[in-house]
Amino acid sequence: MDFVTYCALTIVFVLLLLLVRSVKGEFALPLSVCLSVMLAGVALAAATPLIEYINNLAKPYTGGYLSLMLKAVGISLVTSTSADICRDSGENAIASKVELLGKCEILALSLPLITAMAELIAKVLEL
Secondary structure, three states: OOHHHHHHHHHHHHHHHHHHHHHOHHHHHHHHHHHHHHHHHHHHHHHHHHHHHHHHHHHHHHOOHHHHHHHHHHHHHHHHHHHHHHHHOOOHHHHHHHHHHHHHHHHHHOHHHHHHHHHHHHHHHHO
16 A cells, blocks of 8 residues: 555544544544554554665664664654553653653663764874
8 A cells, every 4th residue: 555545544544533532432542552553563664675775775884873873763753652642541641751761762772872972082082
């Protein structure tokens, strides 16, 4: 299926979700979560060839740091989706904690890059 088809299906699901919310409100959240997971899976499947292409193209030049960047983007997308689901459920405090966890995970992931930059700065300052 192409992008327009997925957008049309998303609109149909959202209209169905609005209908379900008005009739049986307790089923709205599980449907919303299913739709979010489905769209995230479609987006990941669509982006996989692009990510592989960029990774292969830049591998000789980046020293492996591009994969760190791609992982950070993935973490931020998962974090954002999870926080949005929490907010849709009325759990704003949990949503902010999910976002904090994502930020900490990205920081921990980038520690090798920060270390390499610090070593490079130290080497430049010694000259």
